[in-house]
Amino acid sequence: MALLSRLEIATRKALGTISFLWLSTLGGASLAFLIQIVLARELSPAGYGSFSSALAMVTLVAPLAGFGVQGLWLKLFGAEGWGALRWLAPSFRFVLISSFVVLLSLAIWATLGPHDAATRQLLYCLLPVVTGTMCMELVSGKLQLEERYNALALWQLLPHATRFLLVIVIVVASPQVAIEYIAFAYASVALIVVFLGVAHLSEMRRGRFTLKGHSRQPIVDEAFQKKSRSITTVDFIRSAWPFGLAGIFYLVYYQSDIILLKYLKGADAAGVYNVAFTVMAAVYMLPNVIYQRFLLPKYHRWANHDRLKFLQVYRVGNGNMLLIGAMIAVVILFIVPFLIPLIFGTAYRSAIDLLAVLAFCTPVRFLSTSVGATLVTQEHMRRKIFYMGTVAIVNVALNSMLIPLFGAKGAAMSTLVSEITLLVLYLFAVRWHVFGPEAWRGWGVTFRNENG
Numbered sequence: 001m002a003l004l005s006r007l008e009i010a011t012r013k014a015l016g017t018i019s020f021l022w023l024s025t026l027g028g029a030s031l032a033f034l035i036q037i038v039l040a041r042e043l044s045p046a047g048y049g050s051f052s053s054a055l056a057m058v059t060l061v062a063p064l065a066g067f068g069v070q071g072l073w074l075k076l077f078g079a080e081g082w083g084a085l086r087w088l089a090p091s092f093r094f095v096l097i098s099s100f101v102v103l104l105s106l107a108i109w110a111t112l113g114p115h116d117a118a119t120r121q122l123l124y125c126l127l128p129v130v131t132g133t134m135c136m137e138l139v140s141g142k143l144q145l146e147e148r149y150n151a152l153a154l155w156q157l158l159p160h161a162t163r164f165l166l167v168i169v170i171v172v173a174s175p176q177v178a179i180e181y182i183a184f185a186y187a188s189v190a191l192i193v194v195f196l197g198v199a200h201l202s203e204m205r206r207g208r209f210t211l212k213g214h215s216r217q218p219i220v221d222e223a224f225q226k227k228s229r230s231i232t233t234v235d236f237i238r239s240a241w242p243f244g245l246a247g248i249f250y251l252v253y254y255q256s257d258i259i260l261l262k263y264l265k266g267a268d269a270a271g272v273y274n275v276a277f278t279v280m281a282a283v284y285m286l287p288n289v290i291y292q293r294f295l296l297p298k299y300h301r302w303a304n305h306d307r308l309k310f311l312q313v314y315r316v317g318n319g320n321m322l323l324i325g326a327m328i329a330v331v332i333l334f335i336v337p338f339l340i341p342l343i344f345g346t347a348y349r350s351a352i353d354l355l356a357v358l359a360f361c362t363p364v365r366f367l368s369t370s371v372g373a374t375l376v377t378q379e380h381m382r383r384k385i386f387y388m389g390t391v392a393i394v395n396v397a398l399n400s401m402l403i404p405l406f407g408a409k410g411a412a413m414s415t416l417v418s419e420i421t422l423l424v425l426y427l428f429a430v431r432w433h434v435f436g437p438e439a440w441r442g443w444g445v446t447f448r449n450e451n452g
Contacts, residue, residue: 021294025286028156029160032278033279035164036344040344040347041344045272046266046271047271051182054123059133060255063248064102065095065102066134067094069137071243073142077211079300085207099130102130106127118179125180125183125187126187128188135193136155142201144297167185246384252396253388253392260403261411275351276351279336279355280355284365286366291373292373296376299313299377304377310374311435325363332362354408354409354412357409360416365419368426375434380434391425395414
């Protein structure tokens with residue numbers, strides 16, 4: 001009875017934490033959603049498409065700054081505990097170098113690429129988004145290691161809330177909203193995030209943070225210091241690149257549709273597709289919160305020290321994610337279409353047809369998030385990026401073929417095929433390399449082990 005009581009308390013605490021994280025993420029997604037509504041109504045479809053495609057371009061390359069640092073931190077500290085402090089110095093050196101290279105490359109692309117004057121100006125203005133995104137991810141990684149989920153929730157909400165306030169001020173103060181003003185608002189928020197993030201990361205650099213799940217404090221003796229100095233920036237890059245590539249490949253098959261639509265079919269098509277994309281992005285927040293924010297640090301720990309719990313959480317997660325994803329897909333198919341013209345305006349009515357295709361991605365994405373999370377642990381990450389890279393290539397190839405033929409609906413079809421392909425690859429990978437025959441069984445079991 002006492003063990004059951006402790007399990008119930010731990011379960012309730014975990015659910016409370018996930019709920020708060022999800023609500024804050026939902027709040028951030030809602031604010032981002034409202035921003036898209038405001039922009040869609042205040043800008044023309046062409047102007048909205050130009051801004052969306054420029055922002056997608058910046059977002060696509062942003063993970064190259066700090067290429068895989070956050071993901072590697074979670075893995076190293078989960079496996080080594082306080083011993084992973086030796087990796088911090090080279091990781092911060094790499095962050096500085098990679099940020100400079102990405103900003104310079106993006107500026108060159110903005111200058112020399114096949115853009116019109118408006119797109120070029122937008123890309124210049126959105127450059128700070130690169131460093132802002134990097135700081136968001138690094139500080140999120142620190143807070144995950146500390147399991148300060150309330151602080152993580154507020155940190156995630158901060159840029160969305162600030163951005164929303166600035167956009168509203170611009171809309172109210174301007175008789176006609178210019179996309180340059182909106183880009184300036186996004187850049188300003190990114191700079192605020194950088195300012196606050198540097199303070200967090202400076203403390204972490206000095207070892208002043210709490211590492212949950214590892215009670216022993218680091219022993220900073222001469223041997224430890226010598227071992228720390230032996231790790232170079234090149235060593236860090238060799239370990240981090242799989243996590244960095246994972247982020248890039250994810251964005252390629254997640255956001256390349258908008259960019260390709262803009263260049264192949266024009267800004268109008270990109271603007272309409274972005275409405276459907278915004279709806280799906282809000283839906284995908286739920287599995288991302290559960291697996292990328294809450295469970296991922298624990299997965300690294302359990303994969304190395306508690307395989308039974310690792311398997312149990314995997315099974316429970318698969319069953320629940322598939323069921324929840326299917327329920328949300330029904331809502332998207334039968335309820336959301338009535339809301340699109342009311343919320344975004346009649347100019348975006350054709351986004352309903354796109355959601356009729358993208359809705360089927362929901363249960364697939366929910367399940368692939370659960371299954372794929374196990375492949376981030378231990379030595380499996382390189383396999384995962386191979387699958388993600390394969391799907392990214394498939395996605396770009398399908399977009400290149402289907403967009404000229406079917407326009408925005410072709411982009412939606414390529415996304416659905418890509419999601420299904422990735423899920424199938426993940427399922428076989430977990431069966432072959434992680435859990436064996438147990439990977440495809442017991443998805444309806446309940447959680448019974450309270451340790452860890």
